[in-house]
Amino acid sequence: MSERVDLWNNGNLVQDIFLGEIKVPVKVLRNDSFQAWYLLQPRENGNKSSKTDDLGSLRLNICYTEDCVLPSEYYTSLRNLLLKSSDVQPISASAAYILSEVCRDKYDAVLPLVRLLLHHQKLVPFVAAVAELDLKDTQEANTIFRGNSLATRCVDEMMKIVGKHYLKVTLKPVIDEICESPKPCEIDPIKLKEGDNVEINMENLRYYVDKVFREIVRSSISCPTLMCDVFYSLRHLAAKRFPNDPHVQYSAVSSFVFLRFFAVAVVSPHTFHLRPHHPDAQTSRTLTLISKAIQTLGSWGSLNKTKLSSFKETFMCEFFKTFQEDTFTESVKKFLDDVSSTESKEPSGVSEPVHLKEGEMYKRAQGRTRIGKKNFKKRWFCLTSREFTYHKQQDKEPIFTIPIKNILAVEKLDESSFNKKNMFQVLHGEKPLYIQANNCVEASEWIEALCRVTRCNQKRLSFYHPSAFLNGNWLCCKATAESTEGCARCTADVPADTQIEIDGDRETERIYSLFTINRSKLQKLEEACGSIAVYQGPRKEPDDYSNFTIEDSVATFHTLQQIIDIVEKLNESHEKYQKKRSSSAKYGSEENPIVGKVS
Incomplete structure (x- = not known):
């Protein structure tokens, strides 16, 4: 068993260029840290490639973290504290929210948190709670859910986990067609090559965009139940926050399903397992243009003459003049209604039973x-x-x-x-x-x-x-x-082929590890809560905790104490468990391996 590592040249002014790949046996990862030089190899996808000697070499420095997962009963307290997060008022005082606050990279916290909440059917209320907090700071309806907040990252990760099959049945056939039988689609005058016909290219691009768009707006019946439940919550929260904007309930959903889901999968099909490899330069450019078009088509209310002038690229503005049809915006609206409704509806554009x-x-x-x-x-x-x-x-x-x-x-x-x-x-x-x-x-x-x-x-x-x-x-x-x-x-409640295999104890252990690594930040946040409670007056100098969200210092302090107490007890349990395992396991077994070389 091995892992493949691809090396690409990522340039700002040119398309990514494939340089070579290597395969690393998984067994070498048994060491805490591994360093070695590997000769780059040509790509194994049937394409013509350079000789092996011409590709150069790559030095790898691979590090990984090994978690020791204890029996399930050890995690009861931490698991329960995390699972009740959506019921905590305010949500910023919950254990799940505090986890995202103390982790330097929110992604480290979001992945195990989303998987744990998914496993215990607690994700929808949590997303609704953090989204409501997100909306408090959103002043303009047209910027709704556009940042990288805890709410948007949770939804992004949820869509990646539960939406794999949805993407496959919706996009894979048309993505395969684009990659395997590519047509020239460049419409930027600066990037056109000699002999290119911009009118033919525009027709080709329009054909692809129409086909991808049509597959998306007809796919509502395949949208996973969980995604529909989350979209329903976001839609109603947005309408409540901006009651005078009739379009915000649609843009709240389209900002995820079009911009953060379908458009991203179109431009990077290999990362969503829709294609086995990174596409070549021409195909990658075509997918980028299609993705831009899908983002715009999915932005409810964006297709009007006043908005066309806001395009950064003049050529895209000209291209979208051909899309000034009510059928596109109506199709988007019907699709968004289907995937964020409380009742089953007909697929978009259909009046008779299907x-x-x-x-x-x-x-x-x-x-x-x-x-x-x-x-x-x-x-x-x-x-x-x-x-x-x-x-x-x-x-x-x-x-x-x-x-x-x-x-x-x-x-x-x-x-x-x-x-x-x-x-x-x-x-x-x-x-x-x-x-x-x-x-x-x-x-x-x-x-x-x-x-x-x-669903x-x-x-x-x-x-x-x-x-x-x-x-x-x-x-x-x-x-x-x-x-x-x-x-x-x-x-x-979702099809069998989209069922998710999640080890709840494994995810809880990862969260415990994150709390342990960030113990100093937990203490800083605890001190900040104490300082706020003692001194409520105006401050002349910046605070150490200015980056933390503290709405209720007393409630946050109480949760922090619970977290620290649980982490300390788990530390003791880990030490005892490791000692017990080492002393009881036979020397040389998997539980108690031999350290060092055998002479």
């Missing part, structure tokens, strides 16, 4: 309390963007209809319920609808399709019963009341 899936499966009669073969009937099922129905036969009138907005959850059903495989359940407020697919692939496809179309339903369940209610009790938890809340957390 047919999504149909097929023959078996259903169990609803309300039956006993097991029996006669209770299962073959039926024709049909899913549209508005309703889920089943019929006696294809093309017959539906026997039963469930409006999409009424579906509360779609989950697998334990095989033990009816001694049948490939079963799933649709929960919709009445009796659960139990369905048996013909095979496991078909079952997964139906669950995914139903989950996608119901924005406001009353989605958080818990469900994995087994059926039969003979007076739930088979899974033995509860005797049919109305008892589910005993298992819902797992299918």
Whole structure:
């Protein structure tokens, strides 16, 4: 197993140039620090490359940090303190916010924090709380969520984690076309080469922009539930902050989904795993121009004559004169409505129900309390963007209809319920609808399709019963009341291929390490809170804590004391655990390796 390192020449006036690559075996990283020279190799993607001798060499200095993750119970106090952050008033006094304050690089704090909150379904309320704090300092609606605050970084990281599959199904086909069958798209007169036709290039660019834009505005049905929930919160917070601006609720969402998500993925497809390598110079330039266009098209209300004069490049201004059509702004508005609504809606630009899936499966009669073969009937099922129905036969009138907005959850059903495989359940407020697919692939496809179309339903369940209610009790938890809340957390609120594997203890350990590294800043912040509490008068000289956000010194001081106390206890636990492991583990084992060379 090895890691690949690419070396590029990044110039301000020219496109990035590939210089060579190396592969480093992972086993060399066992040392705390590793230094060595490697000969640069040509890129392994079938492209014509220089001879190995012509590429030069690269010296690597690789350092890494190893975290020792303790058993889960050691992290209970720190985990609970972090997870209740969204409930702390003000949010700046919470443990999660303080973590971002004391870390020099906010990214170090954001990544483990977002993953931990995602793992425990606490990210949406936290993002809403820090976004509201962000909006207090936003004076102009047109600058909303444009900076690198804790709120914007959390949303950025969330989109990268949960939006991978969304990007793949939306952009990868068109990005592949652009990279594999490139057309000249340069429209900057200064960069045109001899023989280039600017009119043809503009037509090529317009073709690509139209295609990418069309794929994006038609993709709302694939947008992950979590992204929709976050966008909904941001939209309403923005409307509350700027009640007299009718467009701000759209720009609050477009600043993320267009500017920070789709536009970034277009210009750097390799970083989002849409392409295996950095594109060549011409393709990279084409993607840059497309990305600029997508950013502008996604900025709700920006396509008007008064705004065109604000373009820095005259050639882009001329290009966008061809986009003065209401259909573009209306398409953006409908798309943003779809991905930030509380209820499922039709895909953008569609007035009639969209047919999504149909097929023959078996259903169990609803309300039956006993097991029996006669209770299962073959039926024709049909899913549209508005309703889920089943019929006696294809093309017959539906026997039963469930409006999409009424579906509360779609989950697998334990095989033990009816001694049948490939079963799933649709929960919709009445009796659960139990369905048996013909095979496991078909079952997964139906669950995914139903989950996608119901992803924005406001009353989605958080818990469900994995087994059926039969003979007076739930088979899974033995509860005797049919109305008892589910005993298992819902797992299918996003498609199976977007499920995230997160080790909560690993992320909590990383956060503990960050608090430990920044212990001196915790103490400075603690001193600052004490100083504010004691002396409330005006200050003539700058304070040491002027870079900290302290809205409530008492609440912040209290949280800091909790953090420091928890960190000290974890330090002791680490020392004891390491000593215990070293003394009990056999010398030479993985837990207690031999240090030094064997003579």
